[in-house]
Amino acid sequence: MIKILFVITSLLLAINLPARSEQANSLMEEHSRYIIEKAGDKYAGMWISDDNSTITLALTSNIDADKNVLKKFHIKYVQYSLLELESFQNSVLRRQFPEHIYIYETYINQKKNRVVIKAKCENFEKLKKLLKQRKIDLDKIFFENQDGPLNLFNPIDDGRFER
Structure with missing residues (x-):
């Protein structure tokens, strides 16, 4: 029943x-x-x-x-406004770490009210240490595991690949 x-x-x-x-x-x-x-x-x-x-x-x-x-x-x-998080993401994270080896992506998660940094979990502590050294507020950040960078495009075939 x-x-x-x-x-x-x-x-x-x-x-x-x-x-x-x-x-x-x-x-x-x-x-x-x-x-x-x-x-x-x-x-x-x-x-x-x-x-x-x-x-x-x-x-x-x-x-x-x-x-x-x-x-x-x-x-x-919540603690932070969307404008505050956008400003933090653009002026702090994207300017200071435009192509950092450990950071794969950043985005704003409105439900968590944080800027998310996607990176390998094994690099979280290294990133936190680096961010603290630069006096960046870790309270605005949520770390999310991502195993590697994403490639949304197929590699270009320049004729070197065998078929």
Whole structure:
């Protein structure tokens, strides 16, 4: 009986998921410009939950916005604004380490409210030491393992390869 209920519930969720996803996307499209404008430098991001049931609005502090609009979002207060993280990523990480041997990629993870540095996990401590030496705030960084650099393109065949 429990197995049957589980299967039925799973099927109902699967059927309902696209509709909820469409509703969440529509809500974000409808209000995102207004929210970003009202939040200004307090805006830290917005995302749809994995199950498409809620939209999270990340802010660094309260904003003066229509309460009826804000009620539609799950508000999460975070430490850093999106502008602050973008500035940190561009002015600190990308300028000081444009092609560093240990860093494969950087990006902003709004859910974690951090700038992510992708590198081999065996190099995390070396990177942390280097960043500390340059007096870079490690609190804004989340390290994520990546086994090597990504190559999104096939090598160019210049005729040297045997077929």
